[in-house]
Amino acid sequence: MTYTINKIAQFAGVTLRTLRFYDKIGLLTPSGRTEAGYRLYSDEDVERLQQVLFFRELDFPLAKIGEILNDPDFDRKEALRRQADFLKKRGDRYLKLAQLAKDTLFNLEGGLKMTNTDLFNGFDYDKMVEEQKRYEPEVQERWGQTEAYRISKERTANYTKEDWERINKIQMTNLKELRDLYTAGVPYDDLRVQVVVEKAHKFIHDTFYPCxxxxxxxxxxxxxxxxxxxxxxxxxxPGLAAYYNDAIQHYCITKA
Structure with missing residues (x-):
């Protein structure tokens, strides 16, 4: 049986733009075409799309998904077993966070007394500045000899506390914009997402090093x-890193 791209989009819950992009990068190429050149998907294509979406749900980057699915030794049954296990574990975490939200609401309404520790049960935030200091030796080892690293060190050497506060504010604003689009279900190739990615690219280029x-x-x-x-x-x-990477890869492809 064959399906048009509109039919696939309808029952799979993905956008036409996403399907066209998957075709463009070779991740999901339709098995056939009509005489007019319209895409026609087979049952095997539908099964592959389901796997793509499962792996995307587990935050795999698109390039890695293609590599896995194109492996001659790929076992769909085994993949489904592992995916079911991983998704259950992730679901358990989401249930914990959902309960935390309910408990916090109950606390606000006066029905439950929560400590500060209770308020953040389920989250695990680290200090960004502390992480930067901790990773500095590794950064020096990995990129210390590159021109980009040299330029970045020269530029940032003269940044004041106010400069860093401004930089961190811009970074957080961009990241929150990206997060809001992601959690709203906006596809990574949507213009709104690409605008945020372009801002991030320009910010790196202007603030740290030619990129x-x-x-x-x-x-x-x-x-x-x-x-x-x-x-x-x-x-x-959860899933924002893979979403951001996919958005960046799409941006780089379209800008090349």
Whole structure:
């Protein structure tokens, strides 16, 4: 049986733009075309799309999903078993956070006394400045010989406390905009998301070091490849790191 792109979008709950993008990057290429050139998807394509969405739900970057699904040894049954297990664990965490929200509301209404520790049970926030200091030796080792690192050190050496406060405020504002779009279900290739990504790219370029598209793409990949960077974005919303990376990759492709 074959399905049009509109039918796929309807029953899979994804946008036409997302399906076209998946086709463009080779993640989900329709098995056929009509004489007029319109996409036609097979049952196998539908099964592949379901796997794409499962892996996306688990915060896998699109490039990694394609690599997994294209592996000749990929076992769909085993993948589904693992996905079910991981999603249950994630669901348990969400249930805990949902209960925390209910308890906090009950506390506000005077029905429950909560300590400050209780208010943050389920969250795990770290101090950004402390992390930066802790990772500085590794940053020096990994990028100390690069031109970008040299320029960044030169620029930031003269930044005042007020400069850093302004920088942190801009970064937090951009990140919160991205989080709000993500939690509202806006696709990463939506213009509103891409505007935020473009602001972030320009901010890095103007504030720290020249950042060509290939470098910016590498930064996006690092947000999901390095667990510490991932954890930073996950504090704002589960899945935000992968969403941000996908948005960056789309931005770099369209700007190239």
């Amino acid at each position: 060509p598209l290939d470098m910016f793409s590498g930064l996006g990949n690092m947000y999901v490849a390095d667990a510490r960077f991932t954890a930073h974005y996950e504090k704002f919303a």
